Amino acid sequence: MLLPQALKKGDTIGIITPSSPAPVLFKARYERGLSQLERMGFKIKEGKCSKQTQSYRSASIQERSEEINDFIHDQEVRGIISTIGGMNSNSLLPYLDYAHLKKHPKVIMGYSDVTALLLGIYAKTGLTTFYGPAVVPSFGEYPEMLPKGKEYFEDVIQLRKKAPYVLDVPQEWTEEMLDWNTQDRQKQMVKNTGWKSLREGSATGKLIGGNLNTMSGFMSSAFFPDLEGVILFLEDSFKDIATQERSLSMLKISGVFDKIAGLIIGKHEHFNHLNAPFSIEDLLFEIMGETNIPILTNVDIGHTFPSHVFPIGIKVKLDANQGTIEFLENSVSE
Incomplete structure (x- = not known):
């Protein structure tokens, strides 16, 4: 089992939009999600697909794959979190740089349609990935992220709790x-x-x-x-x-x-x-x-x-x- 390092305050998180163009469709909620992460002490890098929309998807398969690979290669980025799910994250599976990610592991998190990325990365690298909150629906909740949701994130991703529990x-x-x-x-x-x-x-x-x-x-x-x-x-x-x-x-x-x-x-x-x-x-x-x-x-x-x-x-x-x-x-x- 390959483990990424726990995220800590001051770390940079890359924000990806691998399927649905939620940042464009729900701009205020997206911005609220980014602000929530910043209040928790993280720095944010927005992916290039966060400002794009092509109907049901944010961008082309190539552009969405490049967005993830850019963050995989970015030494400053310690974690990658999805904005939301959608329908087509599976399109990206053949094009991710699994070899580089295996050598330079980092936190990868999302849920719903992002299941394809989480399981695909785990299958190809052995890297533990995380079925957890996304920027728009979870971190972007009104008026702020639910306290228990924040707690569960901190327990696992920031290692606030150590196993077994x-x-x-x-x-x-x-x-x-x-x-x-x-x-x-x-x-x-x-x-x-x-x-x-x-x-x-x-x-x-x-x-x-x-x-x-x-x-x-x-x-x-x-x-x-x-x-x-x-x-x-x-x-x-x-x-x-x-x-x-x-x-x-x-x-x-x-x-x-x-x-x-x-x-x-x-x-x-x-x-x-x-x-x-x-x-x-x-x-x-x-x-x-x-x-x-x-x-x-x-x-x-x-x-x-x-x-x-x-x-x-x-x-x-x-x-x-x-x-x-x-x-x-x-x-x-x-």
């Missing part, structure tokens, strides 16, 4: 949608019902995963990690139960559920049940069949807030008997 369950969370360009109040938080043990048991393994929908764009390629014996985490957003059946069945027929040691499923932002006469849990069991592994659901990762930072590649313990996740290794070096 058990993750806490935030007391409240939100999936409320407000127009980012007109938002003038804080989102409404609701009581967290906690993490649910869907199938009891415990297992230890490397933590690997991300956005389920994004995985369909590069699964079974050279950029997808080996899942043998891992603790797999999955999350999704604004999908319906029919789409979930397709995506989960993709994992089934790919042999994923026969390989993994445990499964973590995150809260699904605005899930559409389609009035099906069965639950998503029933569907999961129907698809997985006889595979007997511990399963923990309703976990705070991904598209709901606050969300934990999940380091891809570290060893964790999933205890579905107790409903806990324990980080057994640090994901950054001092």
